[in-house]
Amino acid sequence: MQEPSKAAKPGDLALLLDARGKPFLVRLEPGGRLHTHRGVVAHEDCIGRPWGSVVRSHRGEPFYLLEPSTEELIRYLPRQTQILYPKDIGYILLKLAVRPGRLVLEAGTGSGGLTLALAQAVWPLGRVVTYEVRPEMQALARRNLERVGLAEMVTWRLRDIAEGFEETEADALFLDLPEPWAYLPQAAAALRSGGFFGAILPTANQV
Ligand SMILES: C[S@@+](CC[C@H](N)C(=O)[O-])C[C@H]1O[C@@H](n2cnc3c(N)ncnc32)[C@H](O)[C@@H]1O
Incomplete structure (x- = not known):
């Protein structure tokens, strides 16, 4: 970074x-x-x-x-999915207590907008593990983070989270995908006791 x-x-x-x-x-x-x-x-x-x-x-x-701000890095990110809005990302970082040194899980990776903000927030000692089911999205997000020098902070997993997360002691976990309520058992198994959980449904239709 x-x-x-x-x-x-x-x-x-x-x-x-x-x-x-x-x-x-x-x-x-x-x-x-x-x-x-x-x-x-x-x-x-x-x-x-x-x-x-x-x-x-x-x-x-x-x-x-x-010097580009984090908000500008996210705003000008090449994207193929809806990315999270910076004002939502700011709130997510605060609600999930994302700080240097934390282990944070997220799904899905999408274009990597949230991944970028998480990686920057946990830098230099933390780690972000991001799950995505579509290989082309994972490749795009990885390119996006390589461009800003943050790809090394991230572990990239290509997997449907219905199969569960590999990690078990995460400090925080965030879901940005359809029907997040379907994955609550997997999320609970991946979080440490007292870990922070969040999810977003950006439109009222989805809710
Ligand atoms: C709205 S995008 C995420 C955008 C991302 N938060 C960003 O800021 O760029 C949702 C992503 O979740 C992925 N996805 C959907 N269901 C999934 C699942 N069960 N496991 C893993 N990824 C999934 C989709 O392929 C899509 O890329």
Whole structure:
């Protein structure tokens, strides 16, 4: 994960915003180039500059050089499923007492929006174990977390949670899938005594 710093470094994820607020998420590398309809931004012109600086494309067009927030990393995540809204994720992190060092289980992985927030919250000593039944979703989520440098915090399990969880002493467990009530015995078996449980049904129809 990206350590806090005042200036952009090689290997950092940067958010470049053009004059109309269009965002471009890039990993800065010496020699790298961002091609946009407002010209090309050389990564060299970003590396070493303080976050918040204005950098210019070869056409002189301005771009704000910003450190992406967790909310922006989730908002701009390539996705194929409904992802959780950041305001819900914030509440989930608080309700489930997700902190550094915790073991947190979730299902399903989906596009990895919640996985990203959980992995960042338990970093550096904790672990997230995420269960998904569809291989193509697991692959997408894994790519999404690799892009932000958090995939190593996560154990990826391809499995229908109807078959149960492999873990038995989780500090917290969260379900974001249809009919979460069908999996309560599996969830109870995976949690430590007194562990935290949550589930979401994002629409009234589903409830
Ligand atoms: C709404 S998405 C989860 C989105 C995710 N929380 C995010 O923020 O990106 C629900 C996922 O649960 C998976 N799923 C549904 N039933 C499942 C089951 N019984 N076991 C494991 N995964 C399941 C689906 O394939 C789908 O990818």
